[in-house]
Amino acid sequence: MAKRIDVNNVDIFYGNFHAVAEVSMTVEPRTVTSFIGPSGCGKSTLLRTLNRMHEVIPGAHVKGSVQLDGTDLYAPGVDPVAVRRVVGMVFQRPNPFPSMSIFDNVAAGLRLNGVKNKGVLTEAVERSLVAANLWNEVKDRLGKAGIGLSGGQQQRLCIARAIAVEPQVILMDEPCSALDPISTLAIEDLIGELKEKYTVVIVTHNMQQAARVSDQTAFFNLAAQGKPGKLIEIGSTEKIFSNPDEKATEDYITGRFG
């Protein structure tokens, strides 16, 4: 299931604005990698290039290559829609489809991609909700509206929706920033379980969270406002948090800046 990601010399632009410069990194399958760094350092932008979601914004383009088990996501002939079926994403704010029930939300990815078989859908919905630690809470009200759930439940619903299409990689863009501490804990536990099957990349503002959930941590920074963001350091979470190579990383981790 899980896939390895190789980012080679990636530069990201919004129109003429150079948002992220020269990033190279490798994300091993079945690991959790977190991106940390101050606001505007390009960590979310980079995350979005891993499933070409940045293309939703007009004028955004990428130089360099992002490979998924050796296949370049930016090679000519690659369909961004196909990329996103393989690399799923969970967003900052829970965004269940308001016009759909809990069941329909989880089934949405499959249905919209043409799966009609009721048995397949029911099986996938249950499997995904179980995997997202939400099944016990919602199994009696699958027909109710998804927006009726609490924030934390909605976010787990969105995770269930993302894994229902059986992606190889799950990207999470600050998935807990809109949640209370208890819901955050539930999501963090879940991330720990997800890496059994998936490659997970998570952007977070919360350094404790990065330390708690990830195997590998990447620190991003930008020299000044208007300058492109850069990858300063990447390494095992343990190393980054205890003995980073770069002074900037240490300053950020210890809260001396940022």
Next chain:
Amino acid sequence: MSVTRTGNTEALDPEQSPLEQHGDVSTPMPKLQVRSRPTVATGTSEPRTGVRLAKIRRTGDRVFFGMSTGSGVLIVLLVVFVGVFLLALALPSLLANQANFLTSREWTVSGSELRFGIAGLLWTTVLSSVVAMAIAVPIAIGVALFITQYAPRRVAGPLAFTVDLLAAVPSIIFGLWGIAVLGPLLVPTSDWLSSRLGFIPIFAPGIRSPGTVFVVSVVLAIMILPIVTAISRDVFTQTPRDHVEAALSLGATRWEMIRTAVLPYGRSGVISASMLGLGRALGETVAVMIILSKPADNSGFAPSLFAGGETFASKIANNAAEFDTPSKTGAFIASGLVLFIVTFAVNAVARIISDRGHARS
């Protein structure tokens, strides 16, 4: 790291992925070229088979984009066609016209010789609409201010609803009510105005019936009241809170606050709304047709508000059953074309004013 990197990759494999089994993407996809190059991170040169990410059959996207764009283009074409076709059919009659189209008041379109002009129609149309606007706009501003600045929520909601419902009344019912109920009530007012101000041509005494331009103007004013009110209401509610609070904190009374904060902010919106209302009034057909008395053929020019007359729209509607010869039809279409051009201009100005207002705020 225990992932298989050879052979077909898993998720999009037809054997395993439900997407592939049931989807509309089940056509064989060209496989992406196998790329073999050492990766920076691992340094291995082991060739890998890629994930299949090639173009899925995306007819849906192309068809849907085409249909949406087509609809957009069709809407633009419709407006262009309205102008083009009206011009095409009006042109032969305009060329055969023996009278001056713009300055003549004649309307002889049945015989062998075409003599027609729109001066009278233009006068009545513009007069009735401008007077309607002069009546409606102050009231609409008042209502909009009342709803947004004065009334408690319990009153504001129902009042806004009532004014909106007025917009739902079909125009033929305005006509019916105007001639049967409102018109007779306005006769004394007309008499009084013409007796005091009769020396001014537009207040000159005219006919003593409800079928006057004045009654039409009042009915048109009522008809455009909802649209002017609704738009004014919208712009007034958008007045920035800090402008209002700044005025109030300086000790302004409610009215002073409105004059210094609300009205200046809403100005372009109100002007634009008035233009839209004017456009509606210019083109209103059936209410005018029902109320306005048609003067006898070739009677003298009566510029008064208290005379009868015909507008572009009422003239065309009155004669709708008699479009028998192309030249006759062409004459009516020519007057319709003028109406189209006038309303086009008025609406375009309304749009430009409101765009400028948005740009500034």
Next chain:
Amino acid sequence: MSVTSTDQVTFTRPSGARAVKNSLATVCVSLAAVLAIIPLVSILYSVISKGFSLIVSSGWWTLSQRGITPRREGGGIYHAVVGTVEIALICALIAVPIGVLGAIFLIEYARGKKAARIVSFTVDILSGVPSIVAALFIYALFITIFGWGRSAIATSCALVLLMLPTVLRSTEEMLKLVPDSLREAAYALGVPKWKTILRVTVPTAFSGISTGIVLGLARVMGETAPLLILVAYGQGINYSPTSDVMAALPTMINSGRDQAQQMPGYERVWGAALSLILIVMALNLLARAIARMSKLREK
């Protein structure tokens, strides 16, 4: 009212001219509000008082006017309701897809582009085109150029020009309210854009789109001018949209309004007017009710 301290601060009302102006403004504004209600009340009163006994009489909603002269009592408006509804539905059948797709073009495909500005501008122009001009355009196209006769369908086509802007604008407003996060959520599931629009964006905006459609229907049902030019009024029941004779409530009112008062035919005009107002107002209330159901309201 005053505070005793070294500097006296007073909290009295503003003095003289300012207070007078303020009260005057309050009076004027309130007066305008009262004035604005009077027409609707008067219209409803006249129509109800003159038409109510007829619309509750037997046969009013089920019979036509076939064979009934202005001097005779009886008959109903069934034929006219059939025509009004049929013409409006055919119109909606054409206008709704174009309007909804046009709004999708503006919001989903051309947002912020020059093409969107051009289309949006023409929609404003279209919404200002007088109904009589729309009717003349269809007359020119269908009857003079194509050589077809007058028909109910021609009327529907003229009404399309009037319904399109209503449907398009309300759809556009609702699509604008759909948060981008929902579109992104669908894209992130690997859903193509067109399916995202069709299955996520449009259903989310559904109530607003229906509101626009119902308001558009209400508007075209009350239109008279295109009917006058493009189809003849007949007193019998006709279901065929290609026929050149079809009744509708506005033309039923128009054909009877010249009769002498006191005649049964003239009373029926008010009955038809009340019926038309009831149908149109009911649609407006329905539109409002649908709008309340919107899932996007809290945004």
